[in-house]
Amino acid sequence: KLVQYLQQSRLSRVIVGHKPVADSPLVIRDDGALEVIMADTSYSDSSSADNRGDAVAEVIVEPDGSALVHGVLSDGKEYNFILPAVHEMNTGNLIGKKTKDDFWIKAKLEDQNLLLVKTEGRKVTRKYISPHEVKAHL
Numbered sequence: 001k002l003v004q005y006l007q008q009s010r011l012s013r014v015i016v017g018h019k020p021v022a023d024s025p026l027v028i029r030d031d032g033a034l035e036v037i038m039a040d041t042s043y044s045d046s047s048s049a050d051n052r053g054d055a056v057a058e059v060i061v062e063p064d065g066s067a068l069v070h071g072v073l074s075d076g077k078e079y080n081f082i083l084p085a086v087h088e089m090n091t092g093n094l095i096g097k098k099t100k101d102d103f104w105i106k107a108k109l110e111d112q113n114l115l116l117v118k119t120e121g122r123k124v125t126r127k128y129i130s131p132h133e134v135k136a137h138l
Contacts, residue, residue, distance in 0.1 A: 012033070012035065013035045013036075016037070020043040021038045023041055023044035023053075024055070024079060024117075025059055025069055025071075026106055026117075029095075035083070039057055039059050048074075055071070055074040056071045058071055066083060077109055079107035079115065081107060094114065099134070100138065103117060104116065109128065112131070114130070
């Protein structure tokens with residue numbers, strides 16, 4: 001019902017905080033209907049005094065409806081990608097998809113590899129794979 005309400009209200013993207021999602025924003029999307037971006041990185045590095053460590057994230061929504069997502073992971077790797085306007089999404093965009101083994105495709109790194117993350121409570125499992133490798137996991 002919520003998705004229907006948002007669609008009837010002509011809303012296609014919701015950006016929220018106050019829901020920690022490790023050291024990079026989490027995108028959840030349904031092709032062409034709705035996209036949710038959760039960008040709270042406050043529990044990025046539990047070994048750091050501030051629980052954030054070196055992780056930083058920024059989401060910039062552009063006038064054309066696209067969103068630039070960039071930052072630095074707690075391990076120092078940089079990510080930078082553009083999410084097209086939701087109505088322009090297609091199945092070729094892998095960010096925001098969930099794999100068969102319950103990993104979220106969270107980010108495209110500067111080296112073009114993809115960051116995949118699975119969380120169980122505050123335990124975060126991550127892996128880095130090429131865009132070609134990820135297709136076998138979908």
